[in-house]
Amino acid sequence: MSFSIIGTGSALPKTIQTNEDLTEFLETSNEWIVSRTGIETRHICVAESILDIALDASLNALDNAQLKPQDLDLIICPTLGGDTVTPSLACLVEKELGAACPSFDLNAACSGFVYGLDVADAYFCRNKDMKILVIAVDAMSKLVDWKDRKTAVLFGDGAGAAVLSSGDDLKAIHLTAAGNQHALCIPWQKGNHPLLRNQETLLPYLKMDGSEVYRFAVSAICKDLKIVVKEAGITLDDLDYVIPHQANLRIIESAAKRLKIPMEKFVLQVSSCGNTSAASIPLVLDEMNRQGKLIPGTQIALTAFGGGLTTGACILEWS
C-alpha cells in the first residue's frame, strides 16, 4: 500500500517569451534554439512571485482532489528555492492556503518531483490516513545568466502539484544521486563577513557543461526506466505513457531510440514551456489529467534527471 494521486494542478506565469523575443538581447536565433532543443516559448515570472504560481497550482490540485487546504497533513515542495531562503516556499504555501500541517522544501533540482513522491511514499508507510500535497515549483529565469546564450534559452518558470492519498498507484520508484559540481552548478551567495571580503565571489547563476549533461541525461532515462519497469513487474512495452523531464527534445528522442520506445508514448511540453526544472513532470501530468488521458489502469513512467546530479524514475498505475 502506497499512495494514489487524487488531484493534479499546475500554473504558468502569464509572460510568454518566444525565441524571437530572446534575440532582442541574446545573440541567438529561433532556428538555433529549435533545432538543438525543440523549445519555442517559455513562461517567465514577471508579474508573479514564485509563491503566486505555487499557490495557483496548489489550489488547482486541491480543487481537482475535492479537498480543502485544512485536509492536508503534509506539504512537500520540491524546488531549488522560493522567493526567500527562509521561510521555505512550502511554509509560505501552507500559510497562504490556510492549511495547518508540517511543510518543507526539498532540493533535488529537476528530479525534485520524483524525490518528493518517494518521501511521500515513506510517510504513507508510517501513516496511511494522510493527505499530502507535493508542489514542485521553480523559477529558473531567476537562476540563469541572461547573458549566456547557451543556457538561458533552455529554461522557463512553472509550478505543478499533486495531491496524494493512500492507495496503490505507485508500483515502483528508484532514485539516484552522484555529487558533481562540474556538470551543473548554481553557486550560492557568500555573504558579507569581513574576512571573506577579498575572496572571489562566483556569480549566483547556472553554469552547465551541456555535453556532459546530455550524456548523463540520456543514460539516466535508459537505465532508470529499465530498473523501474523490472521492479514493477512489467515491460517497457506495457507502458502507455512516459513523462520525461522536459529538458530538451533531443535528449528525449535519443533515449526513446535507444530504448526502442515509440516517441508517441513520450508526452511532451518542452516546446511551449522549456525546462521548468522540478515543475516539468507535474505540469505534464496535470495537462494529461485535464485532457482526460489518465483513465484507470493507465501505466505511466516518470523519469527525471538534474543537478546534483540526481535522477528519479517511477511507475504509476492510475486508479
Add this chain to the structure above:
Amino acid sequence: MVFEKVVEILRNYKEEPELEVTMESSFEELELDSLDTVELVMEIEESFDTSIEMDSELKTIGDVVGLIEKAIA
C-alpha cells in the same frame, strides 16, 4: 581500424551509406551540431566499449579517432 569503424557509425547515424569522410572532415562540414557530436561519441563509446572524456573541443573526425585510440591503447 578505428577510423573505419567511426566512419561506419557516422554513416549509420546520418543514414547516408555513401557519405565521404576523411580524418580532416569537420563536424561542421558534415552538418553535425554539438549534440550530434555527443550522440556520435556515445555510440562510439558503446561500440568500442570504452569511455571518452570530452574535455577538449572536438572539431574533426581525426580528433575523435585520436581520443578513441588513446582510450583503447
